[in-house]
Amino acid sequence: MARPVRFNILQKSTQDWGINQVDMPEGHTGEGFFATSLDKVVGLARKNSMWPLPFATSCCGIEFMATMGSHYDLARFGAERVGFSPRQCDLLMVMGTIAKKMGPVVKQVYLQMAEPRWVMAVGACASSGGIFDTYSVLQGIDQVVPVDVYVPGCPPRPEAILDGFMKIQDLVHNESLRRRNGPKYKALLESYGIQ
């Protein structure tokens, strides 16, 4: 005799659970197939499975640890698997003050990442030097690497880091597949001395 069904019999659809699900991109649906354009699917897949590299140097790193914790969960955006090897990561999150001694290290880590790669400067120190306008602090990591998103704050609240992450996701979603080979991107890298 089959056991009576006890769960999931009242809720009709996932909308009732209050969970936001990712919208389907526009395309053609049929019996057993769905046709859309490549860059929409690639953008969708990339943005929900970013592998960040937390380059945490100081106080903003502790706020990042709070963001990774269960209260402000970064894993629900798909960024659960943080890696420490730049060869395996998409997003370089530089969190904390970068001193002039550390600048070449940031550049080397950036060079080791494979395309497509994004950079997020978290905190006032990574964006512009912060409160440390001194001889030993790099006044923003955009002196050495091209940055996509800046998150201000000292330190930024975890909600602000999540907001920055969502903006990176927008960038990833809408990026054209030909951008990395185009002349504007090459000129940008040339201006930083990166081949």
Added chain:
Amino acid sequence: MSDHINIKLPEGSIEKQTTTLNLGPTHPATHGVFQNILELDGERIIKTESTVGYIHRAFEKIAERRPLYQITTLTDRLNYCSSPINNMGWHLTCEKLLGVKTPKRVDYLRVIIMELARISDHLICNSIVGVDTGAYTGFLYVMQYRELIYEIYEEVCGSRLTTNMGRIGGFERNFSDTAFLKLEKFLAEYPKVQQELEDLFARNRIFVERTKGTGAISAERALNYSFTGPNLRAAGVDYDVRVHSPYSSYEDFDFIIPVGTSGDNYDRFMVRNSEIWESLSIIRQAYQKVQNFKGAEADVYHADAPEYYLPEKGDVYTKMEALIWHFKIVMGETESPSGEVYMSVEGGNGELGFYLISDGGRTPYRLHFRRPCFIYYQAYEEIVRGSMLSDAIITLSSMNLIAGEMDA
């Protein structure tokens, strides 16, 4: 590619067939930026060479340009896991220089905040030792409860991590009732979580095998290296600035100093664990004492020092003396004594000292931070010589090296 990062091979390493491994400045997130170049023979470490300074922010030079009340924001960023202790230590230094005496209620409120900060710092250190041995769960549990501590900070000063809490002479506002409610909630909920965390590690076979006997230092060597704080107490010396030179009315509280025997990683973990229990007891006693103040005394949250503590804004707009004091304090016209003072507090990592030389002006002539992490990191080379690589990693995280404090 690596010509801007020079890794010099140690002398004779090619003949002796040892491997050079760069435990570079980019650690897996949690520890901070410092570099160790290890010379290994198989798995055993023969020699290490430590390099720090990857986050040198020139605090001491900046402090020569800022008035005393603006240096509090710099002290936040020293040991950023427990910034209120640094803030209070700086305010105590200024009060010693300027001759300001704080009332008892202010002292007890400061004790509550400093002990919460100490719990917060030890929690990070202990859970990261757990993560390095492979136990990620303890870290996630503990981060959830640190959010409760952050909420208490937010009620008091508005900020979570770099708190800039308090003023010279007291606090900027009285603690609200919500702050006390949140403190009660924390005191009610947290002890059983701490017990769970302790049970998860203290007699866990894997953890004990990895940490007992590794990273040991004897008491004589620790004293010679000027260790302070939990690292020194784990080696067996019961030196705690709160007991030796009590500040902020610590002499009114009843607590013990937990001491280890062998100075290894397990002892450091257990000493920090016991200190968390002692801090919880101190917070309960301080909260009881604060609640005993009734009537007008319950509204006192700063010292009566009009030369250094900004008057109420309502008074500034209506009374003449308050306007003059406000102007003098903000423009830096108040007379401050010239002299030298050294004041130390018990930070999360040991004796955090402030050596302030003032020439009577608005900004210090020289300010030096005696940073415990910088001083005890020198001993790392001696501690890990001869041990295995995996033990060296655990030692690195159990010594609680906070890069902000190390480089300043």
Added chain:
Amino acid sequence: MPLANDVVKAKLLDQFGEVLTEWDEQYGMLSFTAPRELNLKVLNFLYDSNELSFKFLTDLTGVHYPDRKGEEFCVVYHLHNLVENARVRFKVYAPVETPDIYTASGLFSGANWMERETYDFYGINFVGHPNLKRVLNVDEMDYFPMRKEFPLEDQTRVDKDDEMFGR
């Protein structure tokens, strides 16, 4: 019985006599100055003496006084007797042309990096130090930043306007 400041002063004067100068007692801490050749002798005396027994080096730092001609650099030692809970501050001075001071790292292993930091900031040469290199700044830096004549900000930065930043 806690060790009182005058007992410390009497013992030091007994041992060294009038070469120790500038006795001061600010905010409870006894402080004195010795000529720079005697710094190791004083430190060793304070360490070995049974009544004084200052076996813990709390701090070692430097100060630059450009107005004291002939004695511009000051190295300050803070010593602590943990058993009796007594502290003392001991200073030596050196001129800017020949800032040589004997190293204390033979007696206190903790003085190693503290002296490197003082060298990094001021350029004080600690004679006999095993590894006197820069510890906090970049190795290629060619000036000593904490000296009073050098500015705080990096003069080559282009994104910040000194007029607006209220120097």
